[in-house]
Amino acid sequence: MWKSPGFLAVLVAVAAAFGSFSLLLPVVPLAVINDGGSSALAGATTGVFMAATVLTQIFTPMALRRIGYNPVMVFSAFMLGVPAIGYIIGMEPLPVLVVSALRGIGFGALTVAESALVAELVPVRFLGKASGMLGVFIGLSQMIFLPVGLAIGDRWGFDYVYILGAVIALVAAVMCLRIPAIKAAPKQQPSKYDYPEETKAPPVPAWKLVLIPALAVATISMSFGAVSSFLPAAVIQVDPVLGAVFSGLILSLTGGAAMVFRYLAGVIADRRGVPGATMIPAQALALLGVGVIALTIHQGWSVWLLVLGAALFGGGFGMVQNEALLSMFFRLPRSRVSEASAVWNISYDAGTGLGSFFLGLVAAAFAYQGAFAAGAAVIAVGILLTGADRLVGRHRLTEYNNTRARLRQIPVARRAVQTVRSVRGRVATRPVPVDDLLTRPTEKPGWKDPEQDTPGT
Known part of the structure; x- marks a missing residue:
């Protein structure tokens, strides 16, 4: 499993991307409420994020065939974290929802690409263990960064969380560059x-x-x-x-x-x-x-x-x-x-x-x-x-x-x-x-x- 080319790079990239996601997941709704926004707007940030995620997931297989895993993974990691800097502008409804939708696009493409890429890179006889190891890296990332985001926001302010989320996402994008340049196999009749x-x-x-x-x-x-x-x-x-x-x-x-x-x-x-x-x-x-x-x-x-x-x-x-x-x-x-x-x-x-x-x-x-x-x-x-x-x-x-x-x-x-x-x-x-x-x-x-x-x- 570990000898599969690009497998370790995929694990590190996905862990970093989910770290960026986990940092911001509980912080954005809390920041909306602390800024005087309604609970409905706070919930809408997550709702819009997930709606954009599901819509993107529908079209990601087509992108993986036409563009390839490497560009899609780099794009998804970038979009998941870097637009979060836009939250610094303010917690008004329009900018908050637009930024959440952009980040949802990145998350949707990432979640589809990472699971399919593991199946492309790893031989079938190791696929179960490889998929499980992917879950381990994602789980550890979430367990670490979910409380870290709240702690940083409580002590130094939410702006630092947005910046850190963008930086970690850039780390994920750089690691994605080490992924082999392959495309999803074309459909066969x-x-x-x-x-x-x-x-x-x-x-x-x-x-x-x-x-x-x-x-x-x-x-x-x-x-x-x-x-x-x-x-x-x-x-x-x-x-x-x-x-x-x-x-x-x-x-x-x-x-x-x-x-x-x-x-x-x-x-x-x-x-x-x-x-x-x-x-x-x-x-x-x-x-x-x-x-x-x-x-x-x-x-x-x-x-x-x-x-x-x-x-x-x-x-x-x-x-x-x-x-x-x-x-x-x-x-x-x-x-x-x-x-x-x-x-x-x-x-x-x-x-x-x-x-x-x-x-x-x-x-x-x-x-x-x-x-x-x-x-x-x-x-x-x-x-x-x-x-x-x-x-x-x-x-x-x-x-x-x-x-x-x-x-x-x-x-x-x-x-x-x-x-x-x-x-x-x-x-x-x-x-x-x-x-x-x-x-x-x-x-x-x-x-x-x-x-x-x-x-x-």
Whole structure:
């Protein structure tokens, strides 16, 4: 993993970019309120930022194909932090919202490019661990810079935070220059050799393949929207004495657990050769965590149970993040990894925003325990969808230009599978490398020798 060219540069660049993002995330709304602005304007800064993020994520795969990863990463790092200097001009509605929108463009392009780039640089056999390590660098950056921004703003003023955020973003842009100059693979049209001859079935549309992993991320990120918005206040409500201490640390605990378990899920996926083994257990772990939070608030139990619930939810959340992303990479061909990254990020960001809004309405009507109970119900729906997808997936043929589908065309591959079935009674859970089955098959006209490990193996 570490020998992949440009991988370390990507990790450092993404950590710096998320450091700039984390510095400003809690500071900008607070600065608006301190300057006399309304709570609506303070919330609108984040809302406009996320809206620009999602819109940019839709068009980023096209930019990665036409321009390349290197220019897009440099541009996104620059746009994420440098426009923040504009906040120094003032906290009037127009400049604040314009600057937030510009920064959202940078964040949207960055989040799509970084996940897809890791899939381009790292061989498939290390992709789970590499994706988990990316989560570790992002998580550590957020855990460090979220409280640092507030501390600097409280002691020296918010202008210093804006300048520091711009400087760190420039560091990220410089590191992006060390990324190999590659472009996302162009889209490929299916041919009659891209799926098994015996099926005679057209390739499955991409949206059907990524729908359930996307919904798994969205349903659990909706609950994360409630956790990030209401859990600190709920901690203080349960125990005003200890809650004042834990309210500022509990989100860091959630992020830390997500970081560790995301990497763990990647290691497990690499060892098995296929993702998905921990998806449903991870969703169940997150469901348990949100359930503990809801019951603790409702019953008025010890605040330590809220800490436990946050840790359980964070662990499940981190595992689902990695499993969903790897599942999308696994199901789609290499030419579609940028779309997979875009869908994953849109699902994550949209779910967080929708969860904050709709579960906030539930909290207004049924208090905090009602919001977390509703979040648990949403996660339960996600578990049902994932279970149904797993049953259907036993008979699914992934999209064209997929290595697993190509293996079925090779006679020796089919004989190998039949042998494994006869000996073990089931298909091996770990894919057999192409090179171990046939060095250069010629039985099927039109067969193309893969140049490297590709998602879909």
